[in-house]
Amino acid sequence: MHISVIQMNQGSDKAANLAQAQRLIEAAVEADRPGLVSLPETWTNLGGGRESRRAAAEVLPEPGAEGGAAYEMLRGLARRHGITVHGGSIIEDGGEKLFNTTLVFGPDGTEVARYRKIHLFDITAPDGTGYRESALYGGGSDLAMFDARGIRFACTICYDIRFPELYQHLRRRGAEAILVPSNFTLQTGKDHWEALLRARAIDTQCWMIAAASYGTYEERGAARSVYGHSLVADPWGHVVAKCSDGIGWATARIDPAVTARVRAGMPLLEHREAARGWVAKAGA
Structure with missing residues (x-):
């Protein structure tokens, strides 16, 4: 099975982000014929502040019902191309709180998985920049897994990668490949991104499929940067596909025989x- 990780440079204009995502997915499908494509974290919005995030958020429907613009675009792409579309994550309108939520659609357009990010990014970066995801987002508590072409996939998002016990639990539940859509900051990404993904691949013996956002965006008048370097790592920890700087995609073959x-x-x-x-x- 071939899988393409899509690398975007999204901003606060939701319509432009949807157009960029669709263009890249269509190009990857035409060039590489993947069975699954994966988008980055919060690909519908990055930056612009609370109001921009609220404006980009979608109330998610019951599976089978009609959803918002991003929901319907993902479902339509899956159905049109007969592939599994892993929608990275979008901003879910949960009422009082937003949620950082993954959606996955099967080749017939049916929603097959939904996952809310469990670990929220509340840290201070080495340059002193603070990130407080919990100020706007609620955390999830449920795991999500799905099957595609005989491979068992599990869903995680970005900061989850730093918590190996989550990945061990997914392995125990049968995961063979784990998706990690991300917006890693430039500062943390240059030191930790590949090291963490390779470590999780090695200690779970799963494929790591990590679509990431790249470049700069504006947050309340200040420029911030995300690292990119979307990649696929195999269960031995080898990076078998990786994006260069800029927008684009990388494609790798997921081989169960290697696993x-x-x-x-x-x-x-x-x-x-x-x-x-x-x-x-130890507990005695």
């Missing part, structure tokens, strides 16, 4: 389960 070979040669899950007695002893 099986890595897991058979180094059965980490079985060893981990066999050694769990130390947890009880």
Whole structure:
């Protein structure tokens, strides 16, 4: 199965972001014929402040009902091309709180997964810039997984990558590939992005599929930068596809035989389960 990770340079103009995403997906499908395409985190809006985010948010329908502009665009692309469309994440209008939410549509346009980001990005970057995702967003609590062409996928978003226990749990639940749409800051990304993705690939023996936003955007009058470098890493931790700077995409072949070979040669899950007695002893 071939998978394309889409790298965008979105801003606060939702209509322009939708047009950019559709153009890139159409180009990737024409060039590489992927079975699944993946967009970055909050690809419908990046920057512009609270009002811009609220304006870009969509109330998500019950599966099967009609949704907003981004929802219907993703569903339509999946159906038109007969592929699985992983919609990175969009801003969900949850009423009092917004949510950073992934949507996935199968080849017939049916919604097959919905995931709200669990770990919220409340940090201070090395340059002193503060990020407080929880000031506007609520956190999710439910996991989401889906099957596409015989491969079991799991959904995560950006900051989730720093919490290996989540990824171990997804592996125990059968994940073979884990999606990580992101808006990694330039400062954290240049030091941690690839290292974290490769580490999660190695310790879960899963494929990491990470579409990311690239470039600069405006946030309340100040310029901010995101790292990009969208990539796919295999279960051995090799980066097998990666975007250059700028907008575009990268495509990799997800091979279940590679997954099986890595897991058979180094059965980490079985060893981990066999050694769990130390947890009880440590808590005694």
